[in-house]
Amino acid sequence: MQFDDKVPIYYQIKNHIYHEMMTGQLAAGAKLPAVRQLAVDLTVNVNTVQRALGEMIQEGTIESQRGKGNFVTTDTTRIAQLKEQLVVEQLERVYQQLHALNLSDDEIITSLKQYIEQRGQQHD
Amino acid sequence: MTSFGTMFRALNRNKFSLINQIFLVELLAVVVSSLWTLVTGHFSSMTLFYSFISWGSIAWWVAFILLSRKNEQTFMQDTYRLVPIGDGGFYGANVLSSLVELLYFSVVQAVVLVITMLIGGMGNVDSDMHAFLNGFFDGSGWHAALSGMPANWPWLFLGMVIVALGILLLVWTTITLIHFLTSVISNFLPRGRQRVVLVILYIVVIWLVTRIISLLVMLYTKYTSGFVGAHVASQIYLAAGAIVILLVLEVVANIFLLKKWVETQAN
Amino acid sequence: MTNVLAMNQVSYKRNLKTILHDVDLTLETGKIIGLLGENGAGKTTLMRLITGSAKGKGTVAVSGDTVIANRKSHISFSEQLHGFSNSTKLDEVIAFYQRVYADFDPKQFTELCTFLQIDTSLKLSSLSKGMKEKVIIALTLARRTNLYLLDEPFSGIDSMSRKKIISSIIKWKPENATMVISDHYVSEIAPILDEIVIVKDQTIYTHRPADSVREEFGVGIEAYYESLYEGGVQHD
Known part of the structure; x- marks a missing residue:
């Protein structure tokens, strides 16, 4: 590793x-x-x-x-909880940083969508 | 902690192979020089014996010098100094193993000489040599030699052995003392021109050590001259006493230096 | 936790030059410590003061023992086999170690040899630099003791050997033994270090947990170490 x-x-x-x-x-x-x-x-x-x-x-x-x-x-609910917690942690980080760049919530959603689409195309 | 016996055996092993190597080289020299004698046509049954006498004495000095060198190196190397044993035990194991190996070498030489003498006796030799060899092997020669000696010859002999071994050890302890003192003092001198400084230092330390030793010997003879008789025996014992006292002093000084000041070479 | 090493006000001079002064260093049991510093900073001297090979002022206690001969029985040092001539076979070197060190574990040594691919029938003269270092590591780790001192075990050897050596350290270091590794290949050993000790300005400049560097400064060990020489990180 x-x-x-x-x-x-x-x-x-x-x-x-x-x-x-x-x-x-x-x-x-x-x-x-x-x-x-x-x-x-x-x-x-x-x-x-x-x-x-x-x-x-x-x-x-x-x-x-x-x-x-x-x-x-x-305890599978604990694992699910953990997953949720980790997802929130990462989203929080991304959200904070994009927010700091003065993006509105809508803009953040669109740019994320765009990013994912572009990424998908690159991988094809 | 590692015991004295274990340390002794470990150090002995290295020196044992060193001695065997020297002996192998000696054998090679004897073979080559004997072949040369054969080629030049001077070969006799005594050639091997003579050859071993001359090469053997050279080899003995080589063994002595290389053992002295190995001794001093061992004191300075972490390979040996890191072994968990007190400095006194370490010092003793090192010197004693060298002594044992030198004695081993001497015994091997003696055996080889006796064997080559036997071989020599089987061949054609002149009458003087013939008489000598006969006397050596049937014991009559020994008898004749001993009958000329004083009655207390075993004690004389013992005294002489002590003196001989003592001198041998004294040479080693003195070399070590000079080596240790020089190494310790050079650590306190400023760096730069180490080689020149070291040479001068060695000269000064050697001069100093020999002065001190001769002073001690003078003192000793002054106080003991009163009871020196005309007997050879008492003179030998007094000499043995002087050597033993000097030896003890040097050993104590060496172990002290080893414990407190002497560093190993860096890794 | 108990301490495996306690150095108190240790100073060392040689040729009228101060190499180390006022060294106070305490190491707990069970740690892997990176001893960092420039060449000639005194890393090797520090180790030599611990083993008693260098004679300085102040007190050094290893597992509570201050007497040098006793201290040595707690220390396994990566000695470079200077005491053996080049024609010596590895088997003889191993026999020597086994003889003089009561804590030398032959079974463990065999395992280490297999892992590090060491051929013990070779002569010292025929070993490459990397192979010789592996042999030294195997000999050093085969002893079961409290304090391991590895002096620059990675200098001048290829990265495959380095990785193998690092793995063998993790695998074979006894759980409650402490290991000090001096090096300047910081990045490669950084993940295995519990603590770092930096020797600078002739003394112990810093001694702190490796992860605390990452947490407090947000930089890697190597970057932190280098910044000390540029005066980048403000230090308390």
């Missing part, structure tokens, strides 16, 4: 695991690799993985079972 050195590594690890959860690579209730294995796979420090997992356990997206390891929560 390639890291952006400007962003805290634990934050990027969390996003990486979120991504796997959203795309279903890590299904609800699935067991996560051992901490050291994760660290080796991602080429990061064991402590940093632990910090990322710790925060995720706190927010309830991951459950830690003593002696067994870490599991993605079986």
Whole structure:
């Protein structure tokens, strides 16, 4: 995995695991690799993985079972909630920045639409 | 922590292969020079023996010099200095392993000489040599030599061994002392022209160390001259005593320097 | 958490020049620390003061031990095998390590050799720079101890070897051991660092968590490090 050195590594690890959860690579209730294995796979420090997992356990997206390891929560509403939360977070960022460029809400919607259409064409 | 015995064996191993290499080169030299003698037509049954005597004495000095060098390098290298062992143990293991290897080399030389003498005896040799070889192998020569010695010859012999080993060790401890002092002092001198400074420093330190040693020897002889008799034995023992005292002083100084001041070469 | 290293008012002079002064440095157990600084800033000297190979003023305690001989038993240093002649076979070097270090784990060493693709029947003289560095890493990591000091393990070696070495560090560093890695290839090791220690102006200029640099300044470790030399980031 390639890291952006400007962003805290634990934050990027969390996003990486979120991504796997959203795309279903890590299904609800699935067991996560051992901490050291994760660290080796991602080429990061064991402590940093632990910090990322710790925060995720706190927010309830991951459950830690003593002696067994870490599991993605079986609470699918929690995952849905998380997805919603992440979407809102990203939208909020984009919205704030476009707003700062003095775009009205309507203009933001049209430019987003335009952007998506153009992007689709480029990929064809 | 690593024990003295373990450290000794580890250091011994490296020096053992060094000694074996020297011996191999010696063998090669003997073979080549003996072949040359064969070509020139002067080959006799004693050629190998003579060849080993001359090459062996050169090889012994080479072994001595290379062991001294290895000794000093070992003190300065992190490969060895990072091993968790006290400075006294480290120092002792280093010097003792060198001594053991030099003795090993000497024994190998002696064995080779005896074997080549036996070979020599089987061939045609002149009558003087024949008598000598006979005396050497049937023990009569030894008997004759010992009968001329005073009755306490085993003690004399022991005293001489102590003196010989003591001198050998004293040469090593003195080299180390000079090396350590120079290395420590040069750390306190300003950088630049290191080579020139180092040469001058070595000369000064060597002069200083030899002065101190000769002063100590003078003191010692002054206080012991009272009970020196005409006996050879007491003279040998006094010499042995002087060497042992000097040795102890130098070893203590070296271990102190090693502990407090002597740094290794940077990685 | 307990401390694996405590340096208190350590200073070091050589040839009438101050190399380091008033070094106070405390490292917790279980961390990976990047020791950064320009060439000649004193990174190697700092490590040598910790091992006792350089003699300075002040106190150094490793796992609570201040006596040098005891300290050494807690430290595994990436020594460059200077004590062996070029004709020495790797097997002999390994035998030496196994003999003199009671904490040397042969099984772990074999695993490391497999992972790093080291052929132990070779002679030292036939090793490439990258291969020699891998051997040194394998020997250093095969010891089970509290403090690992890796002095510039990535200098002059190719990026594939570098990646392998980084992976082996993550894989084999004991959980409660601390590792100090000095380097100037900051970007490549940045993701594995817990903390950074920067040596500048003959002393410890900064010691802080790596992620705190990213959070507080919004810059990478390398950019932060470089900015210190340009005076870009205001520092408390």
